[in-house]
Amino acid sequence: MRKHATEFVGVVDAQGVPPVVVLVGGEQFLVRQSAAAIAGAIFGDDADEGLSRRNGDEVQWRDVHDELATVSMFASQRVVFVERADEFIKKNRPALEDYVTGPARNSVLVLQPKSFPGNTRLAKAVAKSGAVVECTELEGAPLARWLGATAKEQHGIELTRDAAALLIELVGSRLSQLESELAKLASCSSADRIDVEVVRSLVGxxxxxxxxxxxxxxxxxxxxxxxxxxxxxxxxxxxxxxxxxxxxxxxxxxxxxxxxxxxxxxxxxxxxxxxxxxxxxxxxxxxxxxxxxxxxxxxxxxxxxxxxxxxxxxxxxxxxxxxxxxxxxxxxxxxx
Missing domain, CATH: 1.20.272.10 (Zinc Finger, Delta Prime; domain 3)
Incomplete structure (x- = not known):
């Protein structure tokens, strides 16, 4: 399957985490959110401890493969997260293609490249039996929808359309900064409905x-x-x-x-x-x-x-x- 991260984090659960997930794109807020959703679905409250992070510029495929194939003493599943995975994928493409067709049971491999062209054999194989999650920057209407949904679901406030537009103009499109401003609006305003006047008084x-x-x-x-x-x-x-x-x-x-x-x-x-x-x-x-x-x-x-x-x-x-x-x-x- 191929989904944007904003959709993926809302539907992923322990039964639905595929054996290979590729988090592609440069929006680090969405990368972190997607990785946390995968770990949370599998490990619950112990999500931070259960996720095994590896640097793609340094780690060898054999070490990643061995970790995926080894039964964990502390959890029913393993999740190995290879960050900065562009060079890792380039060096190990044939091995990864073979792995996707026969992944280890009870293990999840998460790769985080900045780019992952969909016309390659590996990308087609992952899209068929795994998940390609687009962690790309949001803009325009999708960004405004994300802002409104995050305000409501994560902070319990309603953001008017004009307030959302002003917040984006003032802060920019970086999701981590927008999320921080939403937290400030929720904590500093007594109103549940945030309008332009509130944004103007509290942001910046x-x-x-x-x-x-x-x-x-x-x-x-x-x-x-x-x-x-x-x-x-x-x-x-x-x-x-x-x-x-x-x-x-x-x-x-x-x-x-x-x-x-x-x-x-x-x-x-x-x-x-x-x-x-x-x-x-x-x-x-x-x-x-x-x-x-x-x-x-x-x-x-x-x-x-x-x-x-x-x-x-x-x-x-x-x-x-x-x-x-x-x-x-x-x-x-x-x-x-």
Whole structure:
């Protein structure tokens, strides 16, 4: 079978753990979660002690095979987890192909390579009698679904859709960091339902609040004040990609509202439907009318241009990163 880790951890149990499992991909949070689910299904409370970890850059196949074939004195099954297994698989591919067709009874071999092409004999054999578990990065809708499910199932809180979107923009897509922020939201908030306001107040400290103060100044046409706030953030060492997360969260919704208004929807209604924070709808309405439709229709393109610049995708005549962001703020303020 082949499943994504987010699905695999919810269905694996002691009877359903196949003799060979490949955890493929670079999202270490999902690798750890999948390995823990396998060990937990087999060993229960003694999961940490039951899992035998081996470094794929150092271990020999004969040692792994011997361990898999040896009956354990302390458990009914053995689980051998070969980490960093790319080179291990490359060196021992024929032996692994033979093993998959006749694995040791009551043992589970877990391999963790970064890549595992599905067109090889080994991959086809594992997919047929074992499991290939994709521990790849999540993005877009799958990431938002994971965030909402983890908030509910692991932390007992409900995360609104807009709150989830803001959290991703502020924190990024690394699951371990997002999970840490969910734990903080659950412990620091008295509310069971976490909305945008709660995320803004609890995630990121004063830097996040300062980012939203900076954006409010832009909407009110106070460009100088916005640049002062940006200077404070930049001098504090706030990473520009993280700062841009707040900018993108707010202005992507304004760009969406612009398109809705262009198609005939009333501006207030468009702002609401685009997900603009309810306390900022009136201010955003005045801002959009002040800068005019032509400037509003350039918002998305300007955000994308700065994103490309910060990622080094456009080096021609490139400004330093902080000046790219400063120029964007002046543009968004409607000053140019």
């Amino acid at each position: 400290g004063w830097q996040v609040q300062s980012t939203f103060d900076m954006l409010s100044a832009l909407r009110r046409g106070r460009t100088g004040q916005a640049l002062v706030e940006f200077g404070r953030l930049y001098e504090s060492g706030e990473p520009l990609p993280k700062l841009m997360g707040g900018v993108v969260y707010v202005y992507r919704r304004l760009a969406r509202a612009t398109e809705m208004a262009r198609q005939g929807k009333g501006l207030n209604e468009a702002l609401k439907d685009a997900g603009v924070f309810y306390k900022e709808i009136d201010e955003s309405n005045r801002y959009m009318r002040r800068i005019g439709r032509d400037a509003a229709e350039q918002i998305l393109g300007r955000l994308l241009a700065v994103d490309k610049g910060l990622k080094g995708a456009d080096d021609a005549g490139r400004l330093p990163d902080h000046l790219l962001v400063e120029r964007l703020l002046v543009q968004l303020a409607g000053a140019v």
